[in-house]
Amino acid sequence: MNDELKSIWLKFFNWVMGNGPRPENEVLPPEPPPDLPFTQKPHDKFSRFHEATLKERYNQWLEIHGLHIFSILYSALSILTCLVIVVLLLATVAELPPFGHERNPANNEVIRRYVEHGWHETGAQNIVAGLILDYRAFDTFGESSVLFTAAVSVLMILGNSRSSKKYKFKQLHVYRNDDTILRGVAVMAIPVILMMGCVVVINGHLSAGGGFAGGAILSTALILCANAYGFESVRRFFNERIFIVSSSTALMIYALSKGYSFFTGANQLHSIIPKGVVGNILSAGLILPLNICVGLIVAGTLYGFYALFSEGDI
Amino acid sequence: MIDNMVAFNIPFVSIFMLMIAAIITPLLPRKKRIPEKLSCLVIFIVAILSAYLLYALTSSGQDISFNFPMGHFPAPWGNELRAGPLEAVLSLVFCVAMLLSLTGNFSSTAEDIPASRRQIFSVLVNLLTASLLALTYTNDLFTAYVFIEINTIAACAIVAVKEGPATTRAALRYLIMSLVGSGLVMIAICLLYDLTGHLLMQNMHGAIQVLMITREYAMPLTVSLGLVTTGLAIKSALYPFAAWLPDAHGTSTNASSAILSGLVLKGHVFTIIKIFYRVFGLEVIHALRMDTVIFILGVAAMIMGSVHALKQNNIKRMIAWSSVAQIGYIFLGVGLNTVAGIAAACLHIIVHACVKPMLFTAAGGLSNAAGHKKELHALMGTFYVNRWAGMGLIAGACSMMGIPAFAGFASKLSLTLASFDNKFIVWALAALATSSVLNALYYVPAVIVILTHNKNNPPKPAPVTKLYKFSMFVFLMINFYLGLFCVPLLRLITRGVNVL
Amino acid sequence: MLENLLLNHYEAAAVILSGIGLTNLLLQRNLIKKIIGLNIMDTAVYLFLAAKGYVAGRAAPILIEKAGGGWLTSSSIYVNPVPAGLVLTGIVVSVSVTAFSLALTLRLYEHYGTLNIDEALLKMTQEQEELEAKIEDAEEEVLA
Numbered sequence: 003m004n005d006e007l008k009s010i011w012l013k014f015f016n017w018v019m020g021n022g023p024r025p026e027n028e029v030l031p032p033e034p035p036p037d038l039p040f041t042q043k044p045h046d047k048f049s050r051f052h053e054a055t056l057k058e059r060y061n062q063w064l065e066i067h068g069l070h071i072f073s074i075l076y077s078a079l080s081i082l083t084c085l086v087i088v089v090l091l092l093a094t095v096a097e098l099p100p101f102g103h104e105r106n107p108a109n110n111e112v113i114r115r116y117v118e119h120g121w122h123e124t125g126a127q128n129i130v131a132g133l134i135l136d137y138r139a140f141d142t143f144g145e146s147s148v149l150f151t152a153a154v155s156v157l158m159i160l161g162n163s164r165s166s167k168k169y170k171f172k173q174l175h176v177y178r179n180d181d182t183i184l185r186g187v188a189v190m191a192i193p194v195i196l197m198m199g200c201v202v203v204i205n206g207h208l209s210a211g212g213g214f215a216g217g218a219i220l221s222t223a224l225i226l227c228a229n230a231y232g233f234e235s236v237r238r239f240f241n242e243r244i245f246i247v248s249s250s251t252a253l254m255i256y257a258l259s260k261g262y263s264f265f266t267g268a269n270q271l272h273s274i275i276p277k278g279v280v281g282n283i284l285s286a287g288l289i290l291p292l293n294i295c296v297g298l299i300v301a302g303t304l305y306g307f308y309a310l311f312s313e314g315d316i
Numbered sequence: 317m318i319d320n321m322v323a324f325n326i327p328f329v330s331i332f333m334l335m336i337a338a339i340i341t342p343l344l345p346r347k348k349r350i351p352e353k354l355s356c357l358v359i360f361i362v363a364i365l366s367a368y369l370l371y372a373l374t375s376s377g378q379d380i381s382f383n384f385p386m387g388h389f390p391a392p393w394g395n396e397l398r399a400g401p402l403e404a405v406l407s408l409v410f411c412v413a414m415l416l417s418l419t420g421n422f423s424s425t426a427e428d429i430p431a432s433r434r435q436i437f438s439v440l441v442n443l444l445t446a447s448l449l450a451l452t453y454t455n456d457l458f459t460a461y462v463f464i465e466i467n468t469i470a471a472c473a474i475v476a477v478k479e480g481p482a483t484t485r486a487a488l489r490y491l492i493m494s495l496v497g498s499g500l501v502m503i504a505i506c507l508l509y510d511l512t513g514h515l516l517m518q519n520m521h522g523a524i525q526v527l528m529i530t531r532e533y534a535m536p537l538t539v540s541l542g543l544v545t546t547g548l549a550i551k552s553a554l555y556p557f558a559a560w561l562p563d564a565h566g567t568s569t570n571a572s573s574a575i576l577s578g579l580v581l582k583g584h585v586f587t588i589i590k591i592f593y594r595v596f597g598l599e600v601i602h603a604l605r606m607d608t609v610i611f612i613l614g615v616a617a618m619i620m621g622s623v624h625a626l627k628q629n630n631i632k633r634m635i636a637w638s639s640v641a642q643i644g645y646i647f648l649g650v651g652l653n654t655v656a657g658i659a660a661a662c663l664h665i666i667v668h669a670c671v672k673p674m675l676f677t678a679a680g681g682l683s684n685a686a687g688h689k690k691e692l693h694a695l696m697g698t699f700y701v702n703r704w705a706g707m708g709l710i711a712g713a714c715s716m717m718g719i720p721a722f723a724g725f726a727s728k729l730s731l732t733l734a735s736f737d738n739k740f741i742v743w744a745l746a747a748l749a750t751s752s753v754l755n756a757l758y759y760v761p762a763v764i765v766i767l768t769h770n771k772n773n774p775p776k777p778a779p780v781t782k783l784y785k786f787s788m789f790v791f792l793m794i795n796f797y798l799g800l801f802c803v804p805l806l807r808l809i810t811r812g813v814n815v816l
Numbered sequence: 817m818l819e820n821l822l823l824n825h826y827e828a829a830a831v832i833l834s835g836i837g838l839t840n841l842l843l844q845r846n847l848i849k850k851i852i853g854l855n856i857m858d859t860a861v862y863l864f865l866a867a868k869g870y871v872a873g874r875a876a877p878i879l880i881e882k883a884g885g886g887w888l889t890s891s892s893i894y895v896n897p898v899p900a901g902l903v904l905t906g907i908v909v910s911v912s913v914t915a916f917s918l919a920l921t922l923r924l925y926e927h928y929g930t931l932n933i934d935e936a937l938l939k940m941t942q943e944q945e946e947l948e949a950k951i952e953d954a955e956e957e958v959l960a
Binding site: 076080081083084087088091092094095096098101102103104106108109112113114116117119121127128129130134138141142145146148149151153155156159160208209210212214280304307311 | 820821823824825826827828835836838843844845870872874879890891894898905907912915916
């Protein structure tokens with residue numbers, strides 16, 4: 003009994019620690035060819051002569067099945083995480099103030115002041131424009147800076163890859179010289195798009211729109227031009243240097259004018275910027291020039307992204 | 317309020333100067349490293365302004381803080397900045413550490429990065445400093461979100477500024493984890509706005525106090541606190557979320573590593589402190605049990621960061637993992653949830669912001685002496701080639717281990733003292749002791765390696781610039797100052813926390 | 817709870833979408849899918865904010881002219897303008913972040929030929945090992 007126990011223990015010990023005795027029914031692996039030097043002897047995976055340790059076998063098993071198991075675990079984990087997050091947030095939403103109710107905490111004295119006094123304090127007919135470019139202008143300045151940061155970062159990462167031979171950039175964009183339909187449409191559409199963009203930018207303080215929306219519209223005109231007439235033709239009036247100069251200058255004007263406004267506001271000095279008559283084009287103090295600056299930045303940056311991603315250069 | 321009109325405008329002026337420097341930098345010529353010199357100059361000026369602000373706020377002996385309305389509209393209607401002694405001292409430390417990281421690695425930056433990228437690198441450094449100062453000074457949660465995003469993009473971009481697949485991959489990992497974090501922060505801010513109707517910190521605080529009394533919206537409040545803490549914890553590399561950090565900090569150029577490890581993480585940690593202290597209030601944090609969670613995660617980070625650091629062979633990765641452990645110390649202080657704990661956490665923020673850039677700068681100098689190899693065994697005997705870097709590494713290691721007279725001792729001592737009136741004292745002390753021993757286990761071998769003479773393959777003497785020596789000298793002086801004279805600083809920070 | 821969810825169904829849809837987006841961002845292995853997840857999450861947050869700004873029966877926050885001149889400025893006419901401003905900021909941030917992450921992805925793809933971040937890691941370690949082996953060989957040759 004004791005010996006049996008011992009042998010079982012020994013077997014188990016060998017199974018765990020390896021290096022057990024050779025079993026009778028062992029199938030030996032084919033002998034390595036004798037001409038191979040000793041050090042290059044192939045690792046015999048299926049030999050039972052030296053029983054592999056548990057760790058070795060685990061590693062072998064992991065090598066074969068690991069990726070599969072890992073991917074299953076991963077998707078299970080994904081679904082679980084997703085469910086936990088969604089259930090938690092749904093439970094939160096169920097307790098939130100009711101949708102569309104006028105007595106919700108968010109409809110407080112702050113909103114009342116924005117709506118009731120915003121028009122004469124900022125001069126803007128569009129309350130949101132007055133809110134983002136006058137009451138909370140520092141946020142919007144930060145937001146334009148985010149765009150600027152992303153623009154210089156993308157320019158740094160992707161810029162100049164057309165001319166440099168270091169990057170094997172695939173030129174997926176094939177420019178065709180004979181696309182009559184595209185060119186015909188572009189001739190008609192580009193002026194309209196440009197005008198539309200300008201209207202949206204300039205009317206930002208009077209109606210829905212503003213620098214961001216208008217700038218995005220303007221950039222589509224540039225992108226259409228690049229597709230119809232090639233990037234070279236856009237590069238004649240909008241290249242990397244002009245992109246950097248226009249973005250920096252526009253953001254600089256924004257920073258300086260808003261800085262002046264912040265400075266006078268905080269120190270309770272009189273600001274020389276007139277508010278104008280609400281509803282006119284030339285009104286709302288700094289909002290109109292700021293919208294134009296933001297429009298320039300956004301138009302340049304969005305076109306810059308497009309050109310950098312498709313051509314590797316602006 | 318404050319009577320001194322110059323000091324009153326300093327928070328606004330410093331942020332705007334850095335922003336304008338960032339905007340103007342792409343237009344400057346690239347030759348003679350003008351962009352980088354401009355950033356150094358501007359950061360230096362901002363450091364002086366911050367020092368003056370600190371002097372103006374504390375010289376009267378009273379605890380002063382003031383709000384700076386950004387525009388013509390006061391508190392709940394417009395954006396606001398806020399400055400007190402704590403904000404002033406933090407912005408001073410951030411600027412000084414940033415400046416020394418730049419000057420100390422001035423020559424290694426030139427080796428790693430081509431001139432066209434260096435120009436954008438200095439744009440990003442300016443933006444990063446501006447966003448750090450904005451995060452320090454802001455009094456508005458949504459402004460904080462916007463500047464967190466600037467910080468994220470700029471931080472990932474200064475990882476990717478050194479060309480190569482390793483940095484690209486590290487930057488991507490860092491970016492994705494950061495985006496998860498900022499997504500959570502954004503959702504939490506929306507929830508909080510919906511519950512309180514404000515975005516300004518003190519108005520939110522008032523509304524949350526009312527909600528806690530009436531017991532309304534308990535669940536959304538807890539969830540939003542959890543989301544904002546998780547999001548910022550991911551960005552500040554608290555332990556279970558720290559897997560991205562060693563790649564990003566270990567592969568990038570030395571200046572980037574120093575800036576990221578020393579400063580970028582601290583901006584997010586300080587935002588957490590502000591949200592805990594100024595938006596929710598310590599009682600609410602305690603009632604919602606967030607302090608215990610933060611405490612446990614902090615202890616885990618202290619231990620696990622050091623354990624991971626023990627496994628590293630690359631010196632920069634080792635220092636990067638040690639940052640994870642040090643972030644754990646800060647969160648331990650935050651998790652104590654007392655004024656003393658938060659003051660100790662802020663002291664550790666300052667200590668780590670000064671010591672970690674020194675360690676990265678020293679590691680850069682040493683690996684430069686070893687022929688750009690970063691493996692520990694390759695650094696053998698490099699102390700005798702670049703003695704300033706060697707002294708920096710030794711002082712930094714002593715500081716991280718908490719040897720008296722070095723900076724780390726001060727913050728560890730204050731953390732220990734702060735944990736005395738807490739129910740977790742045993743755990744805090746055990747974690748501090750264990751972590752110190754673990755720190756010693758990987759820093760001491762590194763010090764021994766660089767001090768051992770390498771007879772077989774002695775490192776070739778490499779030129780050490782005067783700027784490097786000067787920066788290292790200033791780093792060492794700050795280190796000794798923090799180690800020996802921390803008591804007035806701690807008193808100052810406590811006063812700052814009291815008026816936070 | 818279910819009644820409240822039905823009442824807040826816009827917010828409920830928004831948080832479900834943001835949960836899906838967050839999970840994609842966190843757990844997809846393909847970088848493009850991760851970035852799409854980020855965009856889903858951001859868009860869901862805009863939906864949430866837009867729903868929070870809505871007040872039943874009120875107009876968009878652009879002043880309406882009175883019949884005899886002047887403006888209607890009563891706060892009971894217009895919806896909450898703050899979420900609109902926040903959404904605008906969110907959109908710009910999302911565009912910037914997406915462009916930046918796509919640029920990094922493009923560089924990674926150029927080098928490794930894969931969009932999977934784990935495969936890229938695998939290839940990177942292989943390359944490093946090959947490089948180290950080469951260096952060792954060279955050192956041995958020098959010694960020999």
